Amino acid sequence: MSDDGTEARTEPGDAPAAAAALCARFIELLPVQGVSISVVGAPAHSTIGASDTVAARAEELQFELGEGPHWEALRGGQAVLVPDLDERDQSWPVFGAAVRELGVGALFAFPMFMGAVTVGVVDMYRSTPGGLDARAIATARTLAASTAGAALRLAARSASEDSVARGALTPEMRREVHQATGMILAQLQVTATEAFSRLQAHAYSTGQTVEFVAHEVVARRLSFRN
Structure with a gap:
């Protein structure tokens, strides 16, 4: 469905352009400056697109740090509204400090559903x-519902088409993050959760993205062995 109740459609062709069009619908109809859309499930948690570099980095920070409204919306299946980031600083102390440096004052996360299943944010x-007033919240929920199917199709297409162009606003499906987690697990003989935590911690402490560190691990330029 779109804002008028019909499902959002994506035409065959350029995947980044299709993702940008999905993001643009939110900016056109809501009092927000930027949007990112991500899906969960096989093969991985993936960001299909973002409207600008701030939106892309804000979503990436949540992935790297494991905290923020994105994760609360994903776990609870409810919209998370943060009209003043300073007031929720204690909820996400690391993410809150990092995202404010991007010039972000308010955040809103709306889950996407297919039936009763949360498929993205x-x-x-x-x-x-x-x-967001009551009307804007209702519009955001309708848009999120209408975007779910198109977002899943784009994610599946990006996962299966190696030729799909990827830019700074459409991060690659995070296959390497999962590969790297498995490699760290084998190197340190720890659980998958602990291995991923080590990957996150290294990225944060070195000022790099999780994807970059994962790429270095998979390329065998970085080892977590003592």
Whole structure:
């Protein structure tokens, strides 16, 4: 469905352009400056697109740090509204500090559903504090519902087509993160959760993205063995 109740459609062709069109619908109809859309499930948690570099980095920070409204929306299946980031700073101390440096004042995360299953999240930000009124919240929920199917199709297409162009606003499906987690697990003889935590910690402590560190591990340029 679109905002008028019909399902959002994506035409065959350029995947980044199709993802950008999905993001643009939220910006056109809501008082937000930026949007990112991600899906979960096989083969991995993936960001299909973001409207700008701030939206892309805000979503990436949540993935790297494991905290933020994105994860709360994903776990709880409910929209998470943060009209003033300073007021929720204690909920996500590391992420809150990092995302404010990007010039973000408010955050909103809306889960996407297929039936009763949460299949992804739409993350939105405002550059200044400010909430969404009841009408905007209803519109955001409708848009998230209408975007779910198209987002899943784009994610599946990106996973199966090696030739799909990927840019800074459409991060690659995170296959390497899972590969790297498995390699760290074998290197350290720890659980998968602990292996991923080590990957996150290294990325944060070195100021790099999780994807970059994972690539270095998979390329065998970085080992976690003592």
